[in-house]
Amino acid sequence: MFEQTFKNIDDVLWKEAGCATELDYTEQTSWILFLKYLDDLERANEQKAELEGKTYQPIIDAKHRWSVWAAPKKKDGSFDHDKAKTGDDLIAYVDDKLFPYLKGFRSRAEGANTIEYKIGEIFSEIENKFRSGYSLRDALELVDQLSFRSQQEKHELSHLYEAKLRNMGNAGRNGGEYYTPRPLIRAMIQVVKPAIGERIYDGACGSAGFLCEALEYLTHERGKLSTKDLKTLQEKTFFGKEKKSLAYVIGIMNMILHGIEAPNIIHTNTLAENIGDIQNKDRFDVVLANPPFGGKERPEVQQNFPIKTGETAFLFLQHFIKSLKAGGRAAIVIKNTFLSNTDNASVALRKELLENCNLYTVLDMPSGTFLGAGVKTVVLFFEKGAPTRKLWFYKLDPGRNLGKTNPLNDEDLKDFVALQAKLKDSENSWTVDVKAIDKATYDLAVKNPNKVDDAELRDPKDIIAEMVALDVESAEILKDIGRML
Structure with a gap:
């Protein structure tokens, strides 16, 4: 019903000089959509108050x-x-x-979990990129045709918005970092099996794909939900943090379209928090995430973590382990080189996962899973609080090259989900006893014993990156020795 309207909005943005990329299209569509959503929300609240004989105080001033x-x-x-x-x-x-x-709503709001605070935060972080008032007028009139009144309308809009996010991810450049393929997210959720009443967290939430898909899972798994369940999902289930302004705005809008009225997403640098300050009340039952990898964090940020490293993803992994309750479950996407890198941080982190968590499954993803990213990844599934005894590997082989015209789909992951439920060995899956793992290196490289030629050549870029990391680490050690002499 709304698909043509979305296409027409893109046509307007394409002609607008201030919007040059898919990222710009998504950002500008998002703030206009958000204001239309707010207006529909206000109207619904006014009507509800009128039926109940109450007075409604609008959020937005009349003018x-x-x-x-x-x-x-x-x-x-x-x-x-x-x-x-x-x-x-x-x-x-x-x-x-x-x-x-x-x-101004950010300073006027009563708390960070209110819709008023979200309004202030969003409009403090983005700018209007329209340069032509005539183009903006066209966009406004098109968005006005959309409606957020019914769940069915929100559901259709959420699908169209997801398609926009997918296009943004496919466009390359920085778009891919905000978009994790939804079939992979759904498979991860099916393995972790979150339940209503559990707190679900993503500290690098991007477009909030993990939180939105978790909501879809919980809604469909339980069928008809009670009023109490719905309130729990609205207020006490989904929590996220995001550093980048655009991703924060997109994540908020995506969750709203999926039915969460005031998303618990905080705009902050997660890694700036000292993990030693995380208390039990701050912990979560489930962590689902695809943290950014390849970034380099400053020394002052690294001081917040016991295992010092500049690699962003490794710092996030420490944060996620610390953020889990005892017995909590996690599914984390990370570069596949993490399993075999020989730098001190990689080895120490693998040791931590094996000795203090039950790392029960590693899903090895094929090249092309993340369009435009050019890296191979694995998904780590673990529970906190008990050591690993047996580790089950699954090497995903969709039987074709993945790409823009041939992306990952739910059918590709069906075999993995079915076999993982029983941790069953097959042509593409196998079990490793932790006793057989080298305690000097804790090497967990994916080597399928069922296929003779399974060994893969490492990407030269990965080898060079590891060499650079080792050089930096060696220089820091020598510097510390120099200070002591």
């Missing part, structure tokens, strides 16, 4: 309501072009009055 500046209507419901701002007047209003007003 800044969608129906005043974005889509004024005549008495017969038709669009009032005489009252609608356009051209330079519209850009001036949005940049000089609307955005500053919306930014």
Whole structure:
């Protein structure tokens, strides 16, 4: 029903000089969608209050309501072009009055978990990139055709928004870091099996794909939900943190479209927190994440972690282990070289996983899973609090090269999910006894004993990156020795 409208919005953005990439398209669509959602939410709350004989205090001031500046209507419901701002007047209003007003909600809000705070946070982090008030007017009129009134409408909009995120990921450049293939997320969730009442966390949530898919899983697994269950899902189940402004905005919008009215996503640098300060009350039952890899964190950030390393993903892995409750479960995507790298941090982290967690499954993903990323990954499934005794590996082989025109699908992961439920060995899966693992290196490299030629050549870039990391580590050790002499 709304698909053509979304295409028309993209056509408008394509012609807009201030929007050059799929990232820009998604960002600009997001803030307009968010304001239309707010207007529909306000209308629904007003009607509910009226039926209950109560007075409703609107969130947005009357002069800044969608129906005043974005889509004024005549008495017969038709669009009032005489009252609608356009051209330079519209850009001036949005940049000089609307955005500053919306930014102010962050300081006026009662708490970070309120919709008011989310409004302030979102409009403090993004800017209006429309340069033509006529293009913006076209976009506003198109978005006004969308409705967030019913669950069915929200459901359709969430699918269209997910398609937009997928396109953003496929576009390359930085888009891929915000998008994890949904079939992989769904398989991870099916293995971890979150339940209503458990707290689910992603400390690098990007577009909130893990949290949204977990919501879908919990909603469909339980069928008809009680009022108490729905309240629990709304307020006490999904928690996320995100460092980047655009990803934060997209994640908030994605969760709203999936039915969470005030998402518990915090805009912060997760790694800036000292993991020694994490208390039991801060911990979670389930962690689902695909943390960024390849980044290099500054020395002051590394001081927040017992295992010092500049590799962003390794710091996140420590954070996630610390953030789990005893008995909590996690499924984490990480570069496959983590399993065999010989640098001190990799070895220490594998030791930590094997000795203090039950690392029960490793899923080895094929090249091309993450479009545009150019790296091979594995998924680590583990429980906190008991040592690993046996480790079950599964090497995914979809029987074709993955790519933009041939992406990963749910059928590709069906065999993995079925065999994993019983930890059953097969042509593509095998079990390793921890006693057989070298205690000097804790090497967990994926080597399928069922196939003679399974050994893969490492990417030269990975080898060079490891050599550089070792050189840096050696230089730091020599520097420390120099200080002591």
